[in-house]
Amino acid sequence: MTADAGQPAVASESGTVLARAEAEQVASRDAALRDRARRVIPGGMYGHQNAATWPAPFPQFLERGRGCRIWDVDGREYVDFVCSFGPIVLGHAHPAVEAAVERQRALADCQNGPSPRMVELAERLVELVPHADWAMFAKNGTDATTLTVSIARAATGRRKVLVARGAYHGSAPWCTPRPAGTTPEDRAHLIPFVYNDLASVEAAADQAGGDLAGVLVSAFRHDARFDQEECDSAFARGVRALCDRRGAVLVLDDVRAGFRLHLGGSWEPLGVRPDLSAYSKAIANGYPLAAVLGRDSLRDAAQQVFVTGSFWFAAVPMAAALATLEALEAERGIERMTRAGGLLREGLARQARAHGLRITQSGPVQLPFMTFTADVAAGTFDRANVFTAEAARRGVWLHPWHNWFLSAAHSDADVRLALERTDPAFAAVRARFGSDTIPPLTGGR
Amino acid sequence: MTADAGQPAVASESGTVLARAEAEQVASRDAALRDRARRVIPGGMYGHQNAATWPAPFPQFLERGRGCRIWDVDGREYVDFVCSFGPIVLGHAHPAVEAAVERQRALADCQNGPSPRMVELAERLVELVPHADWAMFAKNGTDATTLTVSIARAATGRRKVLVARGAYHGSAPWCTPRPAGTTPEDRAHLIPFVYNDLASVEAAADQAGGDLAGVLVSAFRHDARFDQEECDSAFARGVRALCDRRGAVLVLDDVRAGFRLHLGGSWEPLGVRPDLSAYSKAIANGYPLAAVLGRDSLRDAAQQVFVTGSFWFAAVPMAAALATLEALEAERGIERMTRAGGLLREGLARQARAHGLRITQSGPVQLPFMTFTADVAAGTFDRANVFTAEAARRGVWLHPWHNWFLSAAHSDADVRLALERTDPAFAAVRARFGSDTIPPLTGGR
Numbered sequence: 021m022t023a024d025a026g027q028p029a030v031a032s033e034s035g036t037v038l039a040r041a042e043a044e045q046v047a048s049r050d051a052a053l054r055d056r057a058r059r060v061i062p063g064g065m066y067g068h069q070n071a072a073t074w075p076a077p078f079p080q081f082l083e084r085g086r087g088c089r090i091w092d093v094d095g096r097e098y099v100d101f102v103c104s105f106g107p108i109v110l111g112h113a114h115p116a117v118e119a120a121v122e123r124q125r126a127l128a129d130c131q132n133g134p135s136p137r138m139v140e141l142a143e144r145l146v147e148l149v150p151h152a153d154w155a156m157f158a159k160n161g162t163d164a165t166t167l168t169v170s171i172a173r174a175a176t177g178r179r180k181v182l183v184a185r186g187a188y189h190g191s192a193p194w195c196t197p198r199p200a201g202t203t204p205e206d207r208a209h210l211i212p213f214v215y216n217d218l219a220s221v222e223a224a225a226d227q228a229g230g231d232l233a234g235v236l237v238s239a240f241r242h243d244a245r246f247d248q249e250e251c252d253s254a255f256a257r258g259v260r261a262l263c264d265r266r267g268a269v270l271v272l273d274d275v276r277a278g279f280r281l282h283l284g285g286s287w288e289p290l291g292v293r294p295d296l297s298a299y300s301k302a303i304a305n306g307y308p309l310a311a312v313l314g315r316d317s318l319r320d321a322a323q324q325v326f327v328t329g330s331f332w333f334a335a336v337p338m339a340a341a342l343a344t345l346e347a348l349e350a351e352r353g354i355e356r357m358t359r360a361g362g363l364l365r366e367g368l369a370r371q372a373r374a375h376g377l378r379i380t381q382s383g384p385v386q387l388p389f390m391t392f393t394a395d396v397a398a399g400t401f402d403r404a405n406v407f408t409a410e411a412a413r414r415g416v417w418l419h420p421w422h423n424w425f426l427s428a429a430h431s432d433a434d435v436r437l438a439l440e441r442t443d444p445a446f447a448a449v450r451a452r453f454g455s456d457t458i459p460p461l462t463g464g465r
Numbered sequence: 466m467t468a469d470a471g472q473p474a475v476a477s478e479s480g481t482v483l484a485r486a487e488a489e490q491v492a493s494r495d496a497a498l499r500d501r502a503r504r505v506i507p508g509g510m511y512g513h514q515n516a517a518t519w520p521a522p523f524p525q526f527l528e529r530g531r532g533c534r535i536w537d538v539d540g541r542e543y544v545d546f547v548c549s550f551g552p553i554v555l556g557h558a559h560p561a562v563e564a565a566v567e568r569q570r571a572l573a574d575c576q577n578g579p580s581p582r583m584v585e586l587a588e589r590l591v592e593l594v595p596h597a598d599w600a601m602f603a604k605n606g607t608d609a610t611t612l613t614v615s616i617a618r619a620a621t622g623r624r625k626v627l628v629a630r631g632a633y634h635g636s637a638p639w640c641t642p643r644p645a646g647t648t649p650e651d652r653a654h655l656i657p658f659v660y661n662d663l664a665s666v667e668a669a670a671d672q673a674g675g676d677l678a679g680v681l682v683s684a685f686r687h688d689a690r691f692d693q694e695e696c697d698s699a700f701a702r703g704v705r706a707l708c709d710r711r712g713a714v715l716v717l718d719d720v721r722a723g724f725r726l727h728l729g730g731s732w733e734p735l736g737v738r739p740d741l742s743a744y745s746k747a748i749a750n751g752y753p754l755a756a757v758l759g760r761d762s763l764r765d766a767a768q769q770v771f772v773t774g775s776f777w778f779a780a781v782p783m784a785a786a787l788a789t790l791e792a793l794e795a796e797r798g799i800e801r802m803t804r805a806g807g808l809l810r811e812g813l814a815r816q817a818r819a820h821g822l823r824i825t826q827s828g829p830v831q832l833p834f835m836t837f838t839a840d841v842a843a844g845t846f847d848r849a850n851v852f853t854a855e856a857a858r859r860g861v862w863l864h865p866w867h868n869w870f871l872s873a874a875h876s877d878a879d880v881r882l883a884l885e886r887t888d889p890a891f892a893a894v895r896a897r898f899g900s901d902t903i904p905p906l907t908g909g910r
Contacts, residue, residue, distance in 0.1 A: 053584050060587035060599050062764045067773025069578045081584075082576035090573070093581060104575045107775055112573060128535070128557060130549045130751035131527035132862060133514045136538060139498050139526075142505035154505050159604040159753060160774045170638060170646030179648050191772045192637060193615060200769035201615030203624050205650040275775075301775050306575035308604060308753050308776035319507045326643035327636045328512025329605040330552055330720075330746050331753035417577060 049093045050079040067191070068105055074420060075409035085112030087429040090417065098417040099438040101364070101388075103425035106276055106301035109357075110347050111429025117305045120343035124336045135335035141342055145313055148345065149285050151293035152313035156322060158332050161275035161300035162190030164310040165236065167327055168296045169194075171314065172234030172269035175321035180228035182221060182235045185212040186243045189236060189273055209233075215241040216249055218258040225262055234269035234295075235259055239277035239286035240383060245401075245421045247391055248383030256292040263295070269318065272297040275310070279303060279348060280357060280386040280425070285313075305347075307340035353428035354386065360430035361385030367439040375446040376455030377403075389423040392449070394456055403449045410445035411438075418442075494538045495524040512636070513550055519865060520854035530557030532874040535862065543862040544883040546809070546833075548870035551721055551746035554802075555792050556874025562750045565788035569781045580780035586787055590758055593790065594730050596738035597758035601767060603777050606720035606745035607635030609755040610681065612772055613741045614639075616759065617679030617714035620766035625673035627666060627680045630657040631688045634681060634718055654678075660686040661694055663703040670707055679714035679740075680704055684722035684731030685828060690846075690866045692836055693828030701737040708740070714763065717742040720755070724748060724793060725802060725831040725870070730758075750792075752785035798873035799831065805875035806830030812884040820891040821900030822848075834868040837894070839901055848894045855890035856883075863887075 054071075057080070058064040064080075065071060071080035079092035088111055090100045103109065110117060124137065142155040158164055169181055189195040193206040211227050213220040215238070225232055237259060241249035263270040272294035274286050279302040282288040295318060300310035308331070314322055347353065362385050372379040378393035392403035404420040411418050416438045418424055499516075502525070503509040509525075510516060516525035524537035533556055535545045548554065555562060569582065587600040603609055614626055634640040638651040656672050658665040660683070670677055682704060686694035708715040717739035719731050724747040727733045740763060745755035753776070759767055792798065807830045817824040823838035837848035849865040856863050861883045863869055 053581055056588065057584045060584065060591045062599050062601065062759075062767035065579070066601060066768065067771070067777065069773070069778050071578060080578050081581055082578045083572060083580065085573040085576055090576060100577065102577045104577055105775060107575050112576075118570075125563075127528060128530040130552050130753075131530055131535060131557075132545065132547045132549055133516060133525050133527045134510070135528065136498055136526055139502045139505065143501065146505045154507050156507065156511060159776065160608070162774065163605070166637060172646075173648065174646035191774070192611065194638075196771045198769070198771035200771070201617075201619035201766070203618065203654055205653040208650040209648055306776075306779070308575075308779065314507075321646070322507035323511065324643070324645035326512070326641045326645070328514070329607065329636070330550060331604065331751075332512065333514050334751070334753065 050081050053081045053093060068422070075405040075412075077409050077412045087111040087113075088427055088434050096415065098412065098415050099434050099441075100417045101424040101426065101438070102417050102419050103427050104306060105422070106425050107304075107306040108425075109279060109302035109427055110305045110344060110351070110353060111427050112306070114305055114344075114347060114429070116347045117307075117340050117343045120339045121307070121336055124339035127335070129336040130331055130334040134333040135338070137335045137338035137342060138333060141338045144342060144345055145311060148283055149297070149313050150288065151285060151295070151297065151315055153316040154314055154319055154322065156312045156327075157338070158310040158312070158327065159308050159329055160190070161298065161310055162192050162195070163327070163329070164275060164298035164300055164312050165189045165195065165273055166192055167312050167325065168271040168298050169234070169236065170325045170327070171296060171312070171318055171322050172271060174324050175269055175318050176233045176267065178231045178233040178268075179209040180211055180231045181209060181233055182211050182213050182224045182228065184215040184237060184241070186246070187215065187238050187241070187273075188243065189238075216252045216255045218255050221259055221262060225266060225268070232266050232268045234271050235263055236271045236273055238273045239281065242276055242383060242387065242389075242423050244423075247380050247396070248387070248389050248423060250384065251287070251290060253290040253292070256287055256290045260292050269296060270294045274298060275300045277384070277387060279345070280354065281384055283345070283348060283354065303344065304337045304341035305344040307337035309337040309341055348428065351428055356428040357386040357426040357430070360432070360435050361388055361426040363432060363435045364388065364426070364438065367435065368442060371439065371443050371446045375450045377446060377450060378456040383423055386426045387423050388426070394453065403453055406452055407442075407445045407449050410448040411442050414441035414444065416441045416445075495526050498526045498538060513867070520850040520857075522854050522858045532556040532558075533872055533879050541860065543857065543860050544879050544886075545862045546869040546871065546883070547862050547864050548872050549751060550867070551870050552749075552751040553870075554724060554747035554872055555750045555789060555796070555798060556872050557751070559750055559789075559792060559874070561792045562785050562788045565784045566752070566781055569784035572780070574781040575776055575779040579778040580783070582780045582783035582787060583778060586783045589787060589790055590756060593728055594742070594758050595733065596730060596740070596742065596760055598761040599759055599764055599767065601757045601772075602783070603755040603757070603772065604753050604774055605635070606743065606755055607637050607640070608772070608774070609720060609743035609745055609757050610634045610640065610718055611637055612757045612770065613716040613743050614679070614681065615770045615772070616741060616757070616763055616767050617716060619769045620714060620763050621678045621712065623676045623678040623713075624654040625656055625676045626654060626678055627656050627658050627669045627673065629660040629682060629686070631691070632660065632683050632686070632718075633688065634683075661697045661700045663700050666704055666707060670711060670713070677711050677713045679716050680708055681716045681718055683718045684726065687721055687828060687832065687834075687868050689868075692825050692841070693832070693834050693868060695829065696732070696735060698735040698737070701732055701735045705737050714741060715739045719743060720745045722829070722832060724790070725799065726829055728790070728793060728799065748789065749782045749786035750789040752782035754782040754786055793873065796873055801873040802831040802871040802875065805877070805880050806833055806871040808877060808880045809833065809871070809883065812880065813887060816884065816888050816891045820895045822891060822895060823901040828868055831871045832868050833871070839898065848898055851897055852887075852890045852894050855893040856887050859886035859889065861886045861890075
């Protein structure tokens, strides 16, 4: 397979008969890799990229990415609406980011100390994010959320942290969604509330009493397997006021949404500023980096907490982050994602209506999600699985039960192409499950 | 500054008067960056690379690395015996590793799923490390040690984990060496023992009783600020037997030592095989990666634990790891590090004797450490600070209180050059503190 950015090795829809035959012939590369993986990796794969949790046509192994297109190991091309589960915010292999990476690689990456890029990036983030007076860097989103909790505890000398029930804040023992391997003590000081329900936060805070260190809250409600909920601004203001009243630290978990909703932090449009925020995913267009940003009053506490990592101060991901933030601004990346996400949402709504299928599209259009009403009623993902499977078969990568991600690389033409392919996927759902109660539109209004 | 691999921008010892003048002129780049950093990073820096904990002439900010040479932001060149605190095992920017990285970057890095490199790397590690039947990957050494503890708990249904007092296993709340921001519950199920003291492990296991999940033990005792202790083989065998007898999981923390002592795991020379091992640092010559390797009986437990990370399955660090392991074998890297480390140790011993200074050199020569006997007696690092400061001033990067790291890039000539520069550093210690009781050798035997 060549590395030519424009040409997939095997054309999918427009390919010749020969290309199709080749595709069939190599169609077992993914299966062969899965067989090999099962021998040397527990379950063959683990974590959020485990294809065992997706319908059959999804491949486990990917080969290549350029812009908003990706190719699996069997040469099949997809319009990518998952964007590596968030990191790819400008498109795969963005030229300006890759150029910055090249420049830094010619110098060094992982050294005995940080490079000047670390200072430049901290300065850039402090300039960009209004609530931030300082920055610390790590590798994983989990590193960042864990550090915010530690800083909140160090600052207040208290222990209790309020978290929304069902929210994902990482996969360390204190926050992993599965109990295997954890102990009750790992979450001894967490108290749950319900997202967007201020009374539940007040009740949780009452339960914490004088031991309330902080409130950890996602930018919006993006719990996997559920319709998303945008953050209610009264809720955000209420949580802010509660923290101020009780001397607790308000932590915004912006790992998933960060730099897709607003470059100054995802709650800027709500006019609510946290004391600490956690970033990762989109910060460096796929290069491994996480950040905690904080206000001045928490600087001393941040300095007391001992955290570090062998690769945390490496220069290349920081150079990539500087270039990513610059390109997001210069290319008006959020505007582009918003436009592409809006077009996708409109198109899917139109198609679902035309096929007599009731759907819910939720969350900001830059991080969209879609469920079938009949699936939600039945507590299944049967229709979502058929829909995303048929879309994947035709070259559109969506996700059946996790929110999707747009990038600045999604053009109108990309969305149009994707929609040409989702239409037969809706048809397949209708053929398999029948239409919902609403009759399909037959024209006119 | 050019990216020419052979030429530092400002020559240090052999430079012209002009180059020296230029060096003086820009000598404030590090200071200026520190000033800027103090405004936007708590304390100006944090973690294990915080220069505030090293004597004055050490810079905080690094610019470039090639082989075993590094350059700070003021253009000063050093022979590097810290190797980025472990990751650089083949030398900075090793050609074969960089070529593998280039090939993978031309395809993709962080995608919706892993690349074939993940399977290839898991296969390679299972082939290389005798105790391993499977592999899982993460980013930080802390990710790996944390995962081993979770797997041990999931496998046994028990909670207690024995850890050596003072051992460093990472910086998550359960293991960070500083209490700020942690709660007692974070380490509720840890029971301490003393490294190399089997009776203390037995006592700790008795305390755990039927709730003993596992024993987490470093490859050798490399606690910062202390002389190192190689692992006693009777101790290793005893811990293995204890785990077998009590149905507990033996976990080797090979994050620091891995791939510097033995490619099959650091306890292979002792003939003792753990059930799980944690790797990071040297696995990919500076690219961010960590791994947990385990035996077949722990495969199901590993599969139950939910862990993941946005960048864990990225292809570039895995391509780098494959190339690193290949180069370590092809270049007989461990042999080269051992030779260079041996020459360094001999040279330092000879110089210390000649200057009438008593020192202890401890640990394997690939991860050496040196203390001054009079410092240890006084509970200080006064002589170590002067020694490493004077060495740094002359272009040799050592560490006053943390073990050092050799790489396969250290040639005899590099070590000879370094020793030419450490001799005046010993002289400076002697001039400042006087000689110890032993008179200097004056020739003869």
